[in-house]
Amino acid sequence: MVSSAAPAIAPDTSPGGSPLLDVRGLTKRYSGLVALADYSLRLPAGTIHGVIGPNGAGKTTLFHLLSGMVRPSSGTIHLQGVDITHLPPHRVARLGIARTFQNIRLFGDMSVIDNVKVGVQQRLPVSLWSTIITGPSFRRREEEVTARATELLDLVGLADRAGRIARSLPYGDQRRLEIARAVAVDPKVLLLDEPNAGMNPSETGELLALIRRLRDQLGITIILVAHDIPLVMNLCERIQVLNYGVLIADGEPATVRADPDVIAAYLGQAKHA
Ligand SMILES: Nc1ncnc2c1ncn2[C@@H]1O[C@H](COP(=O)(O)OP(=O)(O)O)[C@@H](O)[C@H]1O
Numbered sequence: 553m554v555s556s557a558a559p560a561i562a563p564d565t566s567p568g569g570s571p572l573l574d575v576r577g578l579t580k581r582y583s584g585l586v587a588l589a590d591y592s593l594r595l596p597a598g599t600i601h602g603v604i605g606p607n608g609a610g611k612t613t614l615f616h617l618l619s620g621m622v623r624p625s626s627g628t629i630h631l632q633g634v635d636i637t638h639l640p641p642h643r644v645a646r647l648g649i650a651r652t653f654q655n656i657r658l659f660g661d662m663s664v665i666d667n668v669k670v671g672v673q674q675r676l677p678v679s680l681w682s683t684i685i686t687g688p689s690f691r692r693r694e695e696e697v698t699a700r701a702t703e704l705l706d707l708v709g710l711a712d713r714a715g716r717i718a719r720s721l722p723y724g725d726q727r728r729l730e731i732a733r734a735v736a737v738d739p740k741v742l743l744l745d746e747p748n749a750g751m752n753p754s755e756t757g758e759l760l761a762l763i764r765r766l767r768d769q770l771g772i773t774i775i776l777v778a779h780d781i782p783l784v785m786n787l788c789e790r791i792q793v794l795n796y797g798v799l800i801a802d803g804e805p806a807t808v809r810a811d812p813d814v815i816a817a818y819l820g821q822a823k824h825a
């Protein structure tokens with residue numbers, strides 16, 4: 553928490569300035585297999601950044617590493633100048649990195665709104681939370697949590713399904729619910745792992761608009777992993793391409809799309825076949 557007495561430090565988003573997220577030489581080996589090799593990223597605040605690559609390229613491994621769920625073999629991760637390389641997931645989350653999963657992880661038997669309320673409540677330190685649930689302000693706090701969760705459901709377009717049981721929702725709705733729950737913790741960086749998997753084109757179009765709203769209205773910096781090339785090309789200001797754990801391209805969408813290595817490895821157009 554930054555106290556009001558702290559000196560005002562404007563977020564530095566200039567290309568040469570210090571990035572929100574600074575990843576250097578990140579490597580993950582699994583007995584012989586190098587899942588991610590010497591990966592680096594300087595991510596300015598407010599960007600929508602894309603990571604693409606074939607199956608097994610190391611995209612989900614990258615998210616496991618950034619969220620503290622897997623320990624890197626080497627390399628460093630800094631968030632706003634703080635070294636988070638070896639912090640456990642709950643501390644990384646509290647410092648501002650939230651994620652969704654390629655395989656949806658919701659509380660399936662809980663209602664839609666309760667799934668989001670869990671996220672809203674996670675923002676509070678445990679000590680404060682236990683004071684609240686035993687104190688007189690409990691009812692007021694509960695109302696605030698419900699109101700915030702309702703706002704988030706509205707943001708992702710699920711406000712009319714608040715009382716439904718999570719697992720009864722169609723797949724695309726479950727993915728948007730997972731995003732609402734991740735956003736509920738007020739992250740600085742949101743990692744979205746194939747958020748449009750299983751969605752039809754119209755659902756994917758809504759998702760694209762939602763991701764833009766998360767950045768434009770809530771100021772969240774986003775890293776998006778997806779297989780849907782048009783989605784990534786439309787949405788992202790910068791794209792990295794992974795292949796067998798190695799970065800083979802890194803730049804603006806138009807540059808990446810035209811890169812012969814990317815075309816050969818991933819986009820599948822037999823340019824020099
Ligand atoms: N826990 C693990 N143990 C061993 N190998 C793993 C493990 N997790 C991922 N891998 C391997 O690392 C590589 C990258 O996987 P992953 O990051 O899931 O790729 P992507 O998300 O790009 O499809 C794959 O070859 C995968 O089999």
Ligand SMILES: [Mg+2]
Binds near residue numbers: 611612613654
């Ligand atoms: Mg994956």
